[in-house]
Amino acid sequence: MPKVTVKIDPSECILAANCVGIEPKLFQIGQPSHVELIDANGMVQGTEYTFEAVDAQVELIEEAVDSCPTRAISMEVAV
Secondary structure (H helix, E strand, C coil): CCEEEEEECCCCCCCCCHHHHHCCCCEEECCCCCEEEECCCCCEEECEEEEECCHHHHHHHHHHHHHCCCCCEEEEEEC
16 A cells, blocks of 8 residues: 555645545544644644555545645655
């Protein structure tokens, strides 16, 4: 499984929440005004999170990155 690092730039996030709709197991609307990352147990990981992901989840994260209107989400994959 690849190791994925997902980052959210809170200064760019406008809470369009497209990412939440695409992958609600990773993204949630946080406080005060940006999306935050959560782990498989629902624990908040803040605006940067590194974890092992299956290929299907990597595809969903790529879709979330592409759907962000302000490009506030980035992703790095290490195999």
